Amino acid sequence: MPTPPSHCCLQPSRFGLGSIALMSLILSLTGLQAQFEVSLKLPRANFMALEPIEATVQITNRTGAVAVLGGPGRGEWLAFEMLNSTGDTLAQLDVDGSQILQMQPGASVRQKVVVTRAYSPEDMGNYGLRARVRASERDFYQSERVRFSIIDNKPIWERSFGVPEGFKEVGQRRRYALHIFRDYDSTSLYYRLLDDRAGTKLITRRLGPLSQVYDPQITLDATNHLQVLFMAQAHVFAHATIDPTGKIAKLTYYSDEGSSRPTMQQDEKGQVLIAGGTRFDPGAAPEQPKGGGGKPVSAKPPGL
Numbered sequence: 001m002p003t004p005p006s007h008c009c010l011q012p013s014r015f016g017l018g019s020i021a022l023m024s025l026i027l028s029l030t031g032l033q034a035q036f037e038v039s040l041k042l043p044r045a046n047f048m049a050l051e052p053i054e055a056t057v058q059i060t061n062r063t064g065a066v067a068v069l070g071g072p073g074r075g076e077w078l079a080f081e082m083l084n085s086t087g088d089t090l091a092q093l094d095v096d097g098s099q100i101l102q103m104q105p106g107a108s109v110r111q112k113v114v115v116t117r118a119y120s121p122e123d124m125g126n127y128g129l130r131a132r133v134r135a136s137e138r139d140f141y142q143s144e145r146v147r148f149s150i151i152d153n154k155p156i157w158e159r160s161f162g163v164p165e166g167f168k169e170v171g172q173r174r175r176y177a178l179h180i181f182r183d184y185d186s187t188s189l190y191y192r193l194l195d196d197r198a199g200t201k202l203i204t205r206r207l208g209p210l211s212q213v214y215d216p217q218i219t220l221d222a223t224n225h226l227q228v229l230f231m232a233q234a235h236v237f238a239h240a241t242i243d244p245t246g247k248i249a250k251l252t253y254y255s256d257e258g259s260s261r262p263t264m265q266q267d268e269k270g271q272v273l274i275a276g277g278t279r280f281d282p283g284a285a286p287e288q289p290k291g292g293g294g295k296p297v298s299a300k301p302p303g304l
Helices: none
Strands: 006-008 036-041 046-048 054-061 067-069 078-083 089-095 101-103 108-114 125-134 139-142 146-151 157-162 173-182 187-195 201-209 217-220 226-233 236-242 248-255 263-266 272-275 278-280
Touching: 036 125, 036 139, 054 078, 054 125, 078 108, 089 108, 157 217, 187 226, 187 236, 201 226, 201 236, 201 248, 217 263, 226 263
Parallel strands: 046 146
Antiparallel strands: 036 054, 054 108, 067 101, 078 089, 078 125, 125 139, 125 146, 157 173, 173 187, 187 201, 217 226, 226 236, 236 248, 248 278, 263 272
């Protein structure tokens, strides 16, 4: 369930980590009392350990005049602070503010930022996140704290392998793992890359929504790429190829409407191919169904 946006208009206070001491009630921007509304939203309330978390921050100019944020020499004007369940600061992410942002009176801007670039929570538990907008060298406005949880579970499948030639970590022992993530109103399939010797989690990524009508087909190909074919929703199957560094090398979609169900096959040389189904691009313009009505196969499935 998406986390509802939180709105806040705080009096300006000192910008920095630690405790926040309230400062002057007046901020001089174009000679008027400055005021910004800052809201923060996360796509959902629960995340897998080490999963990238993208936050959306909305800033509204309530100064009554044109406001300017950022620019050369002004420093970072947008930051995110992550906190643990007791309110202690874990990390702060400063966003590059070299580009000038000019806001008309009453106007709003939105920015999406992967807030786990500075710190990615691995321990299960509850966390908080705040966005801070610096309006001058001394003063800032912040959003209310948005809460989220980190959860984890046992893999449904895992396999150890050696990193082949052609990759930076050649010869290193790694392990792929697949996890099913069940949220309040959705089920997703995740993959994870681990250091096989230490058991350290290196990368966690979502592959897409998962329908459990059919079990995923999983294998390693001749070059130790992870190959996964899974049902994303009714009549839609996704085929993902993950390289030994944990990057998604390829993601393609198939439909079983008007054709047989796609299945993954492997030849004697370890090459993987998909038999059956009709390949389509969910990002392409939808084809109009014949006879009117009905949903075209190429309509982008939700969550992909």
